[in-house]
Amino acid sequence: xxxxxxxxxxxxxxxxxxxxxxxxxxxxxxxxxxxxxxxxxxxxxxxxxxxxxxxxxxxxxxxxxxxxxxxxxxxxxxxxxxxxxxxxxxxxxxxxxxxxxxx
Amino acid sequence: xxxxxxxxxxxxxxxxxxxxxxxxxxxxxxxxxxxxxxxxxxxxxxxxxxxxxxxxxxxxxxxxxxxxxxxxxxxxxxxxxxxxxxxxxxxxxx
Numbered sequence: 001x002x003x004x005x006x007x008x009x010x011x012x013x014x015x016x017x018x019x020x021x022x023x024x025x026x027x028x029x030x031x032x033x034x035x036x037x038x039x040x041x042x043x044x045x046x047x048x049x050x051x052x053x054x055x056x057x058x059x060x061x062x063x064x065x066x067x068x069x070x071x072x073x074x075x076x077x078x079x080x081x082x083x084x085x086x087x088x089x090x091x092x093x094x095x096x097x098x099x100x101x102x103x
Numbered sequence: 104x105x106x107x108x109x110x111x112x113x114x115x116x117x118x119x120x121x122x123x124x125x126x127x128x129x130x131x132x133x134x135x136x137x138x139x140x141x142x143x144x145x146x147x148x149x150x151x152x153x154x155x156x157x158x159x160x161x162x163x164x165x166x167x168x169x170x171x172x173x174x175x176x177x178x179x180x181x182x183x184x185x186x187x188x189x190x191x192x193x194x195x196x197x
Contacts, residue, residue, distance in 0.1 A: 006136075006147070007147055010135070034150075090137055090181055
């Protein structure tokens with residue numbers, strides 16, 4: 001396990017290596033992918049990416065929370081949360097090597 | 104929206120690109136995220152969210168039909184935490 005962080009930079013570079021576009025345009029296309037997904041989710045759509053997973057919106061009802069420091073009761077308003085469900089393919093890719101023995 | 108609809112929407116917005124290239128771009132993005140997670144890396148996309156891998160320890164499960172105890176071995180699970188900007192967008196106007 002290497003435990004480092006991958007960002008837009010590396011994903012943009014991968015797109016650049018894969019398709020004959022400039023680095024700039026590759027970065028823009030990566031951003032466009034993320035924006036399209038965000039737009040769909042903001043519209044309440046479920047986004048299903050085969051062999052990766054699905055993103056869906058779940059509505060949470062109002063409940064009473066508590067400030068853990070003061071013990072004071074505060075209402076938590078109804079809100080929407082995003083839920084990611086990994087596909088079976090992604091789950092098995094993550095478990096296919098033997099990192100478990102060292103972890 | 105499915106992956107092919109995502110590709111179609113992107114292709115429509117980028118008429119100067121080959122449909123095949125848009126397909127490769129989308130596939131590459133998700134493959135890279137998968138590859139990073141498979142070697143234990145975290146993928147952080149500010150404003151969108153972060154993908155990481157969490158460790159689930161071994162546990163004793165139960166066959167819900169028979170009630171029989173079964174060993175469930177330790178495993179890793181992919182996890183996604185929604186980014187601040189996206190979370191705010193989901194709740195905008197409510």
